[in-house]
Amino acid sequence: GQQLNQSPQSMFIQEGEDVSMNCTSSSIFNTWLWYKQDPGEGPVLLIALYKAGELTSNGRLTAQFGITRKDSFLNISASIPSDVGIYFCAGLESGGGADGLTFGKGTHLIIQP
């Protein structure tokens, strides 16, 4: 099935720093979603993107749908302790995605005091 390459796998940052992560695919996607998962909980939807080049913000979070439709980026500005968690990208292929959403392996965000 389709694979999404999400990077970095983990990030160790200081509180107040900005964070950037991305996802790339080998095929074209028509939907990109970004989720955050806290320990012991299910993923929570942060941002949904539906159009190439689209830039969408949700508070300190900003995500972009890549122009090639094969990648997406998530930025977090001025990180705070509650940003700790695992961030997943997910995409739906342009062909419809009979296998449902494809998820990246996640980026573990760790904030050092």
Add this chain to the structure above:
Amino acid sequence: KAGVTQTPRYLIKTRGQQVTLSCSPISGHRSVSWYQQTPGQGLQFLFEYFSETQRNKGNFPGRFSGRQFSNSRSEMNVSTLELGDSALYLCASSLALSRYSEKLFFGSGTQLSVL
């Protein structure tokens, strides 16, 4: 508005047993999808149900099955459990306005441990 509810939160079973997990979607959502999450494989799609019919299926063996009821609630069953079935099983619901559900809202999951 209540979120997606999954029961039970934790389960411990032994090899060879079977297990049934339950999911109640967000009110008004007609699609329910199931995912398996493990540290090694990440989130993997099991299947999706819409209007009591399975309309998409992932690459899992036939031991994994599910169903959806007329009130959109869904159950997932795993028979003849194996050690490798230990995972967090996540249910997600969606309005499913299009053929393939995209904007998924997840429950907290059922953590299954197979001994």
